[in-house]
Amino acid sequence: xxxxxxxxxxxxxxxxxxxxxxxxxxxxxxxxxxxxxxxxxxxxxxxxxxxxxxxxxxxxxxxxxxxxxxxxxxxxxxxxxxxxxxxxxxxxxxxxxxxxxxxxxxxxxxxxxxxxxxxxxxxxxxxxxxxxxxxxxxxxxxxxxxxxxxxxxxxxxxxxxxxxxxxxxxxxxxxxxxxxxxxxxxxxxxxxxxxxxxxxxxxxxxxxxxxxxxxxxxxxxxxxxxxxxxxxxxxxxxxxxxxxxxxxxxxxxxxxxxxxxxxxxxxxxxxxxxxxxxx
Amino acid sequence: xxxxxxxxxxxxxxxxxxxxxxxxxxxxxxxxxxxxxxxxxxxxxxxxxxxxxxxxxxxxxxxxxxxxxxxxxxxxxxxxxxxxxxxxxxxxxxxxxxxxxxxxxxxxxxxxxxxxxxxxxxxxxxxxxxxxxxxxxxxxxxxxxxxxxxxxxxxxxxxxxxxxxxxxxxxxxxxxxxxxxxxxxxxxxxxxxxxxxxxxxxxxxxxxxxxxxxxxxxxxxxxxxxxxxxxxxxxxxxxxxxxxxxxxxxxxxxxxxxxxxxxxxxxxxxxx
Numbered sequence: 255x256x257x258x259x260x261x262x263x264x265x266x267x268x269x270x271x272x273x274x275x276x277x278x279x280x281x282x283x284x285x286x287x288x289x290x291x292x293x294x295x296x297x298x299x300x301x302x303x304x305x306x307x308x309x310x311x312x313x314x315x316x317x318x319x320x321x322x323x324x325x326x327x328x329x330x331x332x333x334x335x336x337x338x339x340x341x342x343x344x345x346x347x348x349x350x351x352x353x354x355x356x357x358x359x360x361x362x363x364x365x366x367x368x369x370x371x372x373x374x375x376x377x378x379x380x381x382x383x384x385x386x387x388x389x390x391x392x393x394x395x396x397x398x399x400x401x402x403x404x405x406x407x408x409x410x411x412x413x414x415x416x417x418x419x420x421x422x423x424x425x426x427x428x429x430x431x432x433x434x435x436x437x438x439x440x441x442x443x444x445x446x447x448x449x450x451x452x453x454x455x456x457x458x459x460x461x462x463x464x465x466x467x468x469x470x471x472x473x474x475x476x477x478x479x480x481x482x483x484x485x486x487x488x489x490x491x492x493x494x495x496x497x498x499x500x501x502x503x504x505x506x507x508x509x510x511x512x513x514x515x516x517x518x519x520x521x522x523x524x525x526x527x528x529x530x531x532x533x
Numbered sequence: 534x535x536x537x538x539x540x541x542x543x544x545x546x547x548x549x550x551x552x553x554x555x556x557x558x559x560x561x562x563x564x565x566x567x568x569x570x571x572x573x574x575x576x577x578x579x580x581x582x583x584x585x586x587x588x589x590x591x592x593x594x595x596x597x598x599x600x601x602x603x604x605x606x607x608x609x610x611x612x613x614x615x616x617x618x619x620x621x622x623x624x625x626x627x628x629x630x631x632x633x634x635x636x637x638x639x640x641x642x643x644x645x646x647x648x649x650x651x652x653x654x655x656x657x658x659x660x661x662x663x664x665x666x667x668x669x670x671x672x673x674x675x676x677x678x679x680x681x682x683x684x685x686x687x688x689x690x691x692x693x694x695x696x697x698x699x700x701x702x703x704x705x706x707x708x709x710x711x712x713x714x715x716x717x718x719x720x721x722x723x724x725x726x727x728x729x730x731x732x733x734x735x736x737x738x739x740x741x742x743x744x745x746x747x748x749x750x751x752x753x754x755x756x757x758x759x760x761x762x763x764x765x766x767x768x769x770x771x772x773x774x775x776x777x778x779x780x781x782x783x784x785x786x787x788x789x790x791x792x793x794x795x796x797x798x799x800x801x802x803x804x805x
């Protein structure tokens with residue numbers, strides 16, 4: 255397999271799939287900015303009322319986006335509230351991954367495949383694009399939150415604030431080791447997003463991109479409602495991880511399942527695309 | 534006008550994607566019936582045998598509209614997508630493949646766009662409400678359709694919710710009809726958003742998802758500012774609407790009506 259050709263294809267995908275779609279990253283930047291600013295404003299409000307010991311730091315901002323929601327128990331009295339920040343972030347990634355691969359295949363994909371004489375190279379390039387696109391979204395979120403944290407607090411606080419977690423996320427067990435907390439807040443959402451996106455891309459090869467988006471949206475909303483290891487959205491909700499919740503989702507299990515989903519989706523995409531009738 | 538409307542309705546309803554949307558919507562309702570309603574019936578009979586209840590399980594409680602379940606949450610979350618899948622990108626496709634050019638030679642531009650708008654409205658409304666009707670039929674054929682009593686406390690409707698007086702009366706079916714008619718109008722109008730965004734968006738995928746993106750965006754804004762109960766994803770379940778929210782809902786529906794007619798105006802000015 256010529257790596258030079260793959261390199262060229264990846265370069266093409268990174269240009270047309272990421273750089274040329276800079277507006278999507280700009281929207282993500284605005285979305286992150288709004289979510290974090292609203293969170294800080296709320297914190298300031300409670301801080302002024304002496305209901306918070308201290309103002310939030312960088313990790314609290316990240317927690318605000320990725321915390322998801324605690325286990326929902328339908329008792330008939332509690333109303334189900336969609337975890338909007340978490341859902342918005344994941345839906346936006348799903349929306350952006352959306353139909354790029356099928357759109358590209360319909361536009362000039364067939365010509366490119368004929369030119370490089372390999373379907374494998376084309377699909378591998380798309381898989382790499384998918385990973386880079388997801389990581390770029392996270393990069394935007396991190397950069398925005400780092401800049402906000404530096405401009406407001408003047409430092410990059412890598413620990414959670416007890417009173418903030420207590421008030422906003424109903425977490426009472428935040429005295430955890432830094433390594434575990436960081437793993438749950440920083441690594442797991444990224445790994446889950448990679449798994450969800452690879453799965454979405456695999457599904458969009460089999461069914462229409464809109465149907466694959468529908469499946470991902472359904473998985474996400476069911477994950478919010480039901481805490482189950484079978485619904486992969488649960489793995490990206492920090493609040494449901496074993497660190498913050500008794501009988502929560504095990505970090506090790508979440509990592510293994512996410513890696514398995516990524517491997518199955520990647521292999522599935524390559525095998526299915528080789529057999530797909532694209533003409 | 535009549536002829537072009539007929540053609541458009543046939544195009545919308547005789548498509549595989551319409552079948553797909555109806556199968557998914559009704560499939561959720563059937564799964565809800567199999568996995569949830571039967572569970573309610575079993576638990577009800579176990580309570581009845583103990584003699585600890587005085588309230589009969591009613592069909593008016595167990596249909597997907599007023600019940601609260603993971604299937605209910607899923608259904609009302611994905612309706613905007615389901616409703617837009619079959620016909621949402623129709624105008625975009627007509628423009629893309631040149632069908633519109635051929636058609637406008639033979640028919641009036643105004644009639645064509647008006648027929649399109651009506652088809653958007655009807656297809657969205659039908660997809661959103663067919664599963665609700667199926668759910669109610671399944672509930673009334675398997676459970677007694679008794680009059681609900683507010684005193685029992687088992688119903689998800691309270692005195693501050695709109696039309697609660699009708700629900701807790703001998704005419705509960707009128708409440709169900711209002712519920713379904715409201716969802717028909719709401720999702721019909723929301724589906725019309727696809728038409729207006731066709732003029733601004735060049736991506737089929739994005740056009741079909743426009744209603745969902747707007748509904749979710751409003752929900753997010755609602756969470757921060759006015760409250761989620763004033764956004765379509767919540768008030769599509771009429772039993773969650775309180776009398777105080779009515780003014781917001783009427784306002785939002787009027788905006789949707791305005792946007793639907795604005796899309797007609799845009800259509801008239803469209804240079805083909």
